[in-house]
Amino acid sequence: MTIEQAVLENFRELPAEKQQEVLDFIQFLKHKLPSKKRRIPPSSIAGKGKTLGDIISPTVNEEEWECLK
Numbered sequence: 001m002t003i004e005q006a007v008l009e010n011f012r013e014l015p016a017e018k019q020q021e022v023l024d025f026i027q028f029l030k031h032k033l034p035s036k037k038r039r040i041p042p043s044s045i046a047g048k049g050k051t052l053g054d055i056i057s058p059t060v061n062e063e064e065w066e067c068l069k
Helices: 004-013 016-032
Strands: none
Touching: none
16 A cells, blocks of 8 residues: 555545645645745846855964864
8 A cells, every 4th residue: 555545545534624634734744845946146146256265175274273272
């Protein structure tokens, strides 16, 4: 038996008010799902970003790290 079949079988056995609760919960879960929309930057800033340094190496020399002193 699939999950869908099990859910439907159990759903049909519920009284109408409980079926409505299940439907409300399903709609709540669907609303919580992350949006698939891709954000688009405003044209005034699109393409103007700069990478200022290497994302792997630190921006400050290790000699200047206070936690190593």
